Amino acid sequence: MSDITSQSLTSLVKNIKEKNLSSEEVTKAFVDRSEKSKELNSYITEDFSNAIDKSKKFDEKPNLDLKLPGVPMAVKDLFCTKDIRTTAGSKILENFVPTYESTVTQNIWNEGAILLGKLNCDEFAMGSSNETSFYGNVQNPIDKGLVPGGSSGGSAAAVSGQLTPITIGTDTGGSIRQPASFTGTVGLKPTYGSCSRYGIVAFASSLDQAGPMSQNVEDCALLQEVISTYDNKDSTSIDFKRGQYSKDLTKDIKGKKIGIPKEYRVEGMPKEIEELWKKGIEYAKDCGAEIIDISLPNTSYALPTYYIVAPAEASSNLARYDGVKYGFRAKGENLTDMYEKTRSEGFGAEVQRRIMIGTYVLSSGYYDAYYLKAQKVRKLIKNDFDEAYKKVDAILTPSTPSSAFKIGEKKNDPVSMYLNDIFTVPVNLAGLPAISIPAGLDATGYPLGLQIIGKAFQEQEILNLAYAMEDKISFKNKITDWWIK
Amino acid sequence: MSIDLKTIKHISKLSRISVDEKKAEKLAGDLNSIFKFIEKLNELNTDNVEPLTSVAETTLKFRSDEVKNQNIREQIIKNSPEDNEDFFVVPKVVE
Numbered sequence: 001m002s003d004i005t006s007q008s009l010t011s012l013v014k015n016i017k018e019k020n021l022s023s024e025e026v027t028k029a030f031v032d033r034s035e036k037s038k039e040l041n042s043y044i045t046e047d048f049s050n051a052i053d054k055s056k057k058f059d060e061k062p063n064l065d066l067k068l069p070g071v072p073m074a075v076k077d078l079f080c081t082k083d084i085r086t087t088a089g090s091k092i093l094e095n096f097v098p099t100y101e102s103t104v105t106q107n108i109w110n111e112g113a114i115l116l117g118k119l120n121c122d123e124f125a126m127g128s129s130n131e132t133s134f135y136g137n138v139q140n141p142i143d144k145g146l147v148p149g150g151s152s153g154g155s156a157a158a159v160s161g162q163l164t165p166i167t168i169g170t171d172t173g174g175s176i177r178q179p180a181s182f183t184g185t186v187g188l189k190p191t192y193g194s195c196s197r198y199g200i201v202a203f204a205s206s207l208d209q210a211g212p213m214s215q216n217v218e219d220c221a222l223l224q225e226v227i228s229t230y231d232n233k234d235s236t237s238i239d240f241k242r243g244q245y246s247k248d249l250t251k252d253i254k255g256k257k258i259g260i261p262k263e264y265r266v267e268g269m270p271k272e273i274e275e276l277w278k279k280g281i282e283y284a285k286d287c288g289a290e291i292i293d294i295s296l297p298n299t300s301y302a303l304p305t306y307y308i309v310a311p312a313e314a315s316s317n318l319a320r321y322d323g324v325k326y327g328f329r330a331k332g333e334n335l336t337d338m339y340e341k342t343r344s345e346g347f348g349a350e351v352q353r354r355i356m357i358g359t360y361v362l363s364s365g366y367y368d369a370y371y372l373k374a375q376k377v378r379k380l381i382k383n384d385f386d387e388a389y390k391k392v393d394a395i396l397t398p399s400t401p402s403s404a405f406k407i408g409e410k411k412n413d414p415v416s417m418y419l420n421d422i423f424t425v426p427v428n429l430a431g432l433p434a435i436s437i438p439a440g441l442d443a444t445g446y447p448l449g450l451q452i453i454g455k456a457f458q459e460q461e462i463l464n465l466a467y468a469m470e471d472k473i474s475f476k477n478k479i480t481d482w483w484i485k
Numbered sequence: 486m487s488i489d490l491k492t493i494k495h496i497s498k499l500s501r502i503s504v505d506e507k508k509a510e511k512l513a514g515d516l517n518s519i520f521k522f523i524e525k526l527n528e529l530n531t532d533n534v535e536p537l538t539s540v541a542e543t544t545l546k547f548r549s550d551e552v553k554n555q556n557i558r559e560q561i562i563k564n565s566p567e568d569n570e571d572f573f574v575v576p577k578v579v580e
Contacts, residue, residue: 099560193541206539236541304523315500324573326564335576340503352502353515359500373526375536382537414515415522431540
């Protein structure tokens with residue numbers, strides 16, 4: 001049945017619509033492979049028998065007009081799923097069963113897809129290697145002992161390892177694009193306001209966005225079309241005219257102007273990344289795009305800004321975990337003692353670190369020096385992009401400053417871990433859409449990604465550019481199934 | 486600037502996370518290296534820059550103020566670590 005799990009989403013949808021495959025056959029194939037892939041530790045919660053039941057029900061009365069007819073799909077465990085445990089990778093939510101469904105997942109089920117289970121991620125999406133999860137490390141299907149990236153590490157591993165045809169992640173500072181890059185898959189962070197945040201466990205509300213993670217650009221466009229809707233349950237959801245991303249997908253990008261920001265040539269960047277970037281520029285030229293040198297002068301201030309803004313918002317968002325209304329509770333001598341012990345035992349080290357940073361930068365006497373300063377620099381970073389987009393249609397950069405690293409390699413050095421997101425964070429600060437596509441392998445054979453950043457609401461534009469370049473790159477992931485015994 | 490143990494204790498109190506001596510020392514080390522990295526922002530003059538509070542350039546939408554009684558008390562209580570069917574239960578706060 002491996003021929004089923006190696007198919008793209010688009011191909012599975014076609015085969016189900018043409019009745020070459022039933023939903024049950026497809027669902028069973030992915031359940032079977034997921035069962036054999038426990039060593040990857042991609043799942044936090046499995047819902048396999050329900051999935052098979054639902055697929056049988058679908059086949060009894062198949063609605064083949066839907067966009068994802070009877071297609072099984074696992075999702076990041078940051079999306080609330082009604083009656084299915086949602087942990088956000090944290091001990092504090094170990095027993096939390098939502099009584100409602102996130103808008104993004106509801107959109108997916110409305111188009112006929114079937115939930116396979118909930119995928120591992122860094123605790124509250126805070127991490128770049130999936131090592132902060134309370135539910136253990138995720139193995140990168142590329143090689144044993146390698147991180148899959150984070151925070152959507154379980155999602156990236158599940159797509160790359162073919163445990164799900166496609167998935168969704170969330171991206172606050174690179175959490176979709178960096179793991180996509182580390183696993184040789186495609187990941188799109190949409191424009192802020194494109195996908196509803198309703199029912200997504202909140203990390204940093206002004207930065208969080210959900211988006212697709214897939215085997216190829218065509219699949220990515222199809223899922224983006226499904227998940228991007230205006231939603232009055234999210235006050236920052238934006239009511240703009242959304243495209244028919246998969247229908248309007250084209251490789252014709254002739255004459256498009258692509259900017260190359262000189263500030264992304266960072267000190268200490270491996271030669272392979274520099275070469276990959278150069279190759280990417282050549283591919284874009286081959287597709288008929290025009291290359292223009294640009295400057296984003298405040299790039300080096302993006303990470304420090306992010307590490308004020310994101311923890312500040314997180315410290316407010318995570319104040320709700322007090323051991324009273326839901327989640328884990330530790331015993332305490334009085335109310336305050338109960339709060340303090342609950343949060344100390346319920347949150348992991350990285351989450352506590354970020355809550356402390358956030359609390360500090362918002363505290364009396366430090367607010368202006370840190371938080372207000374960061375908001376001002378954030379404005380400068382956004383201005384840089386606004387200025388650049390007067391000259392270009394999109395921007396091409398590497399997705400990450402390195403390929404995937406070993407489990408444990410950066411765990412004890414928070415700052416070196418944070419540097420992973422150096423190319424992805426500016427995009428979140430400016431609220432722009434960006435896609436990471438696999439573009440080559442390093443000397444060890446580990447995947448490397450290129451990032452295409454677009455103008456706000458121009459998802460179609462970057463999907464088209466990615467589609468055209470994907471064709472030229474013709475990337476092949478080297479997956480040996482080493483974890484299947 | 487450096488963050489000392491006294492400051493760590495203060496932040497820990499504000500964030501309602503209990504911290505023992507060993508954890509406080511580890512946190513002080515981590516936070517100092519992170520703030521050293523953050524302080525790069527001081528290189529920039531931002532005197533005449535407006536702070537950016539939201540990238541979504543949109544005004545909040547109005548909606549009608551309707552009462553929606555969904556009768557979901559049971560569902561909401563269901564996830565609480567301790568309750569008496571009608572209310573959340575916490576350690577005694579009034580003597």
